[in-house]
Amino acid sequence: MNHHYIQLIRRWVDVAFRRKTTILFFALVGLFVGLGYYLSEPKFYRSTALLSYEQQRINPTQMSPDVVARIRETINTVTHIVLSRSSLERIIHDLNLRDETSKSSMEDEVEWLRQRVIVEPSRQGDTFSINHLGTDPVLVEKVTNALADRFIEENMKYREERAAETSQYTQDELAMAKEILDVREAEMRDYKLRHFDEMPEQREGNLARLNSLQEQYQNRQNSIQDLERTRVLIQEQINLRRQILTGAVQAQTGQVTAVEAPTPVETDQQRLARLEQTLQSLLGRYTEQHPEIRQLRREIALLQENIGPDAGAETGTAAGRGSRASFDQELFDLEIQMKDVVLNIKKLNEERAELQKSIDRYESWIEAVPQREAEWSALTREYAELRRHYDELVAQNLQASAALNLERKQKGSQFKIEDRARIPEKPIKPIFSITMALALFAGLGLGILLAVGKELIDLSFRSPDEVESELGVEVVCSIPYVPLPNETRKQRLKQVAVGCALFLGFVGWVVMVVMFWQRGQIIL
Structure with missing residues (x-):
């Protein structure tokens, strides 16, 4: 150095x-x-009360005031309520803190008390302490415990008020949303009832039904054509049978005139050959169950019976032939068939007309689908959003009601005194x-x-x-x-x-x- x-x-x-x-x-x-x-x-004493924020045991809902992230905000809010003028005046009157001989006003007393109250939240945010400074250790302890009790009381009151306000708000919003939704649903219901068959969701069913009706209409048309051909064929058979019966009667009575001689008369053998050729031609196009083929086979069987080996029966009695000419079973059957065919044709024509009306109706429904779809889209443009908003309000209203019941039963989150204030033994300054x-x-x-x-x-x-x-x-x-x-x-x-x-x-x-x-x- x-x-x-x-x-x-x-x-x-x-x-x-x-x-x-x-x-x-x-x-x-x-x-x-x-x-x-x-x-x-003067010696100042400090008394401390430790409080914790006890969360509700029942799972909190979204509408519940209990949100962990807002615990510190809740503490700050309740602190302002507890340190308000009305709250501190109540503590001053209850504990008789004001000196009657003092010339200070109530505002000064309240401010003096407020400045000596310190609320210190913990870093975690779920506990906090209430500190009060004063010159009288007994009064310091009483004021600190009174403040802790006020915290619990004001918190319950504050949470219940919040829950009640939330519940009332959701109820009002739900009633308003329901009224609007009911009006819109009534309009949609009336529109759908007026144009039910023309709605877009009915288009596939209408198309399927239209195709089915068109197939039925075509089947009826084909059946009518077949019956028309059958009717023509039966009519020809009836005419032929009448000619045969008339020729047989004239041959027996000899009333054949000279005028008729030049007219060539077809014999039973010729008619049989012609019918067999016609049968072979029809077999190439129809089955055995076709009415024309069955009718041709009956005529061929009848002709074969007439020209059979028992032809000598022609020599029978005139009375017997006269009775056969007067009533012919085959002609009777043909006429019955003709009537059945005509009735079936009439019935099929009526069914075809009804089917055509149904087809026209379904076609008009299908053609109206684009217009109804546009009108329905305009009518329901805001319905989905209104419905979603209504469902959210229903859920929120239920949650708010549950939260309100929890608060009224004091089952919600609340402040709990973990360590009550004691009379301080040493001054802090x-x-x-x-x-x-x-x-x-x-x-x-x-x-x-x-x-x-x-x-x-x-x-x-x-x-x-x-x-x-x-x-x-x-x-x-x-x-x-x-x-x-x-x-x-x-x-x-x-x-x-x-x-x-x-x-x-x-x-x-x-x-x-x-x-x-x-x-x-x-x-x-």
């Missing part, structure tokens, strides 16, 4: 030893001043040890400052180095100061007196501390 700094340190240490009386005196004065300050200052330490340091600092000031004012030389540095001459020798015995004795007496005075002052300070401590004015 540099020699200069060493000399400087030695100098200030020497100053401290030479001025120690001044330093110790001001240190003692600082202790007495600190003691006086401690005794004169002033603290005796800290006050005395600050006073001691202040006295020492003031004493050192005065000692340094005196040293700077004193212009005497204390060492040869100071003379050399100040005058710029070399010191050859130095003569030490040798006090006389009388001076030595006076100096010692002075030191003893000062030491005794300082010691007695310190003892007096200790005695005062013990005395005030026993009286309870000093709390260690």
Whole structure:
């Protein structure tokens, strides 16, 4: 270390030893001043109540006021409610905190109480503490517990009000949405009833039904054509049979006239051959069950019976032939068939007309689908959104009602007092040890400052180095100061007196501390 700094340190240490009386005196004065300050200052006590935010055990819904992310917001809101003017006035009246002799107004009392209430939430946000400062430890404890109770009461009231407001709001919105939705559904219902068969969702069914009707119409048309051909064929057979019967009757009665002789008459053998050729031609196009083929086979069988080996039966009696000519079973059957065919044709024509009406009706329904689809889209454009909004409101209303019931039964989330406030035993300010330490340091600092000031004012030389540095001459020798015995004795007496005075002052300070401590004015 540099020699200069060493000399400087030695100098200030020497100053401290030479001025120690001044330093110790001001240190003692600082202790007495600190003691006086401690005794004169009012002592503030702090009482603390620990509360937690207990979440409801039933699973919360979206409409419930219990949202973990809003716990801190809830605490802040309830804090403002508890520290409101009306709430603090109620606490002041209940605990009789206001001094009737005091000239301060109620507003000053409320503000004084509000400034001494501190709410400290934890970092997690699910617990917080209520702190109250005051000069009376008993009142501090009572006010802190009263504030904790107010937190619980106001939180329940606040949550119930929120749940009630939410429930009422959802009910009003639901009623409004239901009214609008009912009007729109009534319009849609009336429109669908008027144009049910023309709606787009009926198009596939209408097309399928139209195709079926068209097939039925075509089947009826084909059946009518077949029956028309059958009717023509039966009519020919009836005419042929009548010609045969007429020829047979004329041959027996001899009434064939000369005019008819030139007209060639087809014999039964010729007719049989012609019918067989016709049968072979029809077999190439129809099956055995076709009416024309069955009719031709019956005529061929009848002709074969007439020209068979029993042809000698022609010599039978005239009476028998006359009765066969008067009633012919085959002609009767043909006429019956003709009537059945005509009736079937008439029935099929009626069915075909009904089918045509149905086809026209279904075609008109299908043609109207694009127009109905556009009208239906315009009618239901906002219905889906209205329905979705209505369903959301129904769910929200149920959730809000459940949340309101939870709050009314006090089953929802609420504040719980984990640790009630107790009567504080020690003040938080002033603290005796800290006050005395600050006073001691202040006295020492003031004493050192005065000692340094005196040293700077004193212009005497204390060492040869100071003379050399100040005058710029070399010191050859130095003569030490040798006090006389009388001076030595006076100096010692002075030191003893000062030491005794300082010691007695310190003892007096200790005695005062013990005395005030026993009286309870000093709390260690």
